[in-house]
Amino acid sequence: ERVGFAIVGLGRLALEEILPAFGESKKARPVALVSGSPEKMKTVAAQYGIDPANCYDYANFDRIRDNPAVKAVYIVLPNGMHREYVERAARAGKHVLCEKPMATSSADAQAMVDACAAASVKLMIAYRIQYEAYNLRLASLVRQQTFGRLVGMSAINVQTVAENGAQQWRHKRALSGGGSLPDIGLYCLNTARFLTGEEPVEIFATQYSPPNDPRYAEVEETLSFTLRFPSNVLVNCFTSYGARDDKCQRLNFEKATVDMPNAYLYEGQRMTVIQRQGDATGQTELVLQQPNQFTEELDHMAECVIGGQRPRTPGEEGVQDHKLMEAIYRAAESGQPVRLPPVEKPDAFR
Ligand code: NAD
Incomplete structure (x- = not known):
């Protein structure tokens, strides 16, 4: 029986x-929908064979408590609404999967x-990159020191937003919690923590938003940050809403460079290992x-x-990312590095 x-x-x-x-799932199936739009919900329910009796709106959502077919609730609302719906789902006694960013503050x-x-x-x-095959392989290459010590990493997540998009929730701080950083820069931050298995101890950051652009009246356009980890791996991250789409990461090991030109896409990841082969430099596609x-x-x-079991990406993982994003903003606003106390990780590779 699927969940x-x-x-x-x-x-x-x-x-x-x-x-x-x-x-494509053998373990999970959609059995209920929650939406503010009855027409849309009707169409979607018919498409996925969901019983109309299992369709809720935001007001009567709490009645999900009485529905034994629902074991888990997946929150896919704007960021600023995650807390309310996670809490209501928990009070209804349901397990919760929540989209990233988890919330709009660490509190x-x-x-x-x-x-x-x-x-x-x-x-x-829902840190999907931690469930993606190429990034999982990369994490084990780092952990096993296949190419020696990881010295540095660069991560870029850029996504163009619509020129007339100022009214979209992503540009309203109360609903988004910030601009490119929590929306897409978070992939650079979370993946760097996932790949290294460490927590940053020092952060440098700087940001820019075009003045007089209504899209950036409340949230940032572009942000760049550097993370230093306890093992002294240095990670450079760049995120923006203002440039052409780009989602890549490059890892510099002692004995190889690993290049992923589309690291954070929904599909179609690729990985190239560049290393010395005899007297020449060779490239191998994995x-x-x-x-x-x-x-x-x-x-x-x-x-x-x-x-x-406890999920591999539990709520605590989201809390830590929010604390770090708050530190990134502090660093960018002050122009000073922010030092963080070392964090004990329960195990090296969760
Ligand atoms: P979206 O704007 O397409 O969808 C948001 C939904 O929330 C809409 O159906 C909208 O009607 C509904 N909604 C209810 N109340 C609203 C309100 N007050 N204002 C605006 N919308 C309201 O957004 P999306 O891209 O589907 O993002 C939803 C969540 O998923 C966000 O937390 C986002 O960060 C996350 N997300 C994750 C990924 C990923 O790859 N994991 C990708 C995209 C978005």
Whole structure:
């Protein structure tokens, strides 16, 4: 029996990626929908064979408590709404999968962790890159020191936004919590922590937003930050809404360079290893099986619900990212480095 999920919020990600990804899942299935738009919900329910009796709106969502078919709730709303819906799902006794960024502040994120702990339900944050085949392989190459010590990493996540997009929730601080950093720069931050298995101890940052552009009245356009980790791996990150789409990472090891030109895409990752071969420099393309990363993520949550394990990307992971993003903004605003106390990681490779 596959674990039944309720999907809360039928926006672009839910309709274009998450609902289709259930089609490949052997462990999870969509059984309920929550939306403010009855017409859209009716169409989507018919498309995925969801019982109209399992369709809720934002007001009667709490009645999901009485629906035993729903074991887990997937929150796919604007960031500023995550806390309220995670807490309501927890109070209804349902396990929760929440989209990234977890919230709009570390205080809200911590409150969400506490609410799920109090209700004895699991909380997982949808860090899909931690379930993606190429990034998983890269993490093990770092951990096994296959190419020697990891010396540095560069990570870029740039996504062009519409010129007339100022009214979109991503440009409203109350709903987004920030601009390019929490939306897409978070992939650079979270993946650097995932790949190294370490927590940064020092952060430098600087930012820029074009003046008089209504899209950047409340949130930043472009931000650059450097992370120093305890092992002295140095990581340069760059994120922006203002340039052509680019989602790449490059890792500089003692004995090789590993290049991923499309590291954070929904699919189609590639990986090239550049290293000395005899007297010349050789390039090897690593080709892996690549299951749908959204399906892998849903299946992991379903396994945790069935087996009672803690998710690999629990709420605490989201709290830590929010603390670090707050430190990044502090560094950018002050022009000073921000030093952070060392954090004990429970295990090296979660
Ligand atoms: P979207 O704008 O396409 O969808 C948001 C949905 O929320 C819409 O259906 C909208 O009707 C609904 N909504 C309810 N109340 C709203 C309000 N007050 N204002 C605006 N919308 C409201 O956004 P999206 O791109 O689907 O993003 C949803 C969440 O998923 C965000 O947290 C985002 O960061 C995350 N996301 C994650 C990924 C990923 O790769 N994991 C990709 C895109 C988005």
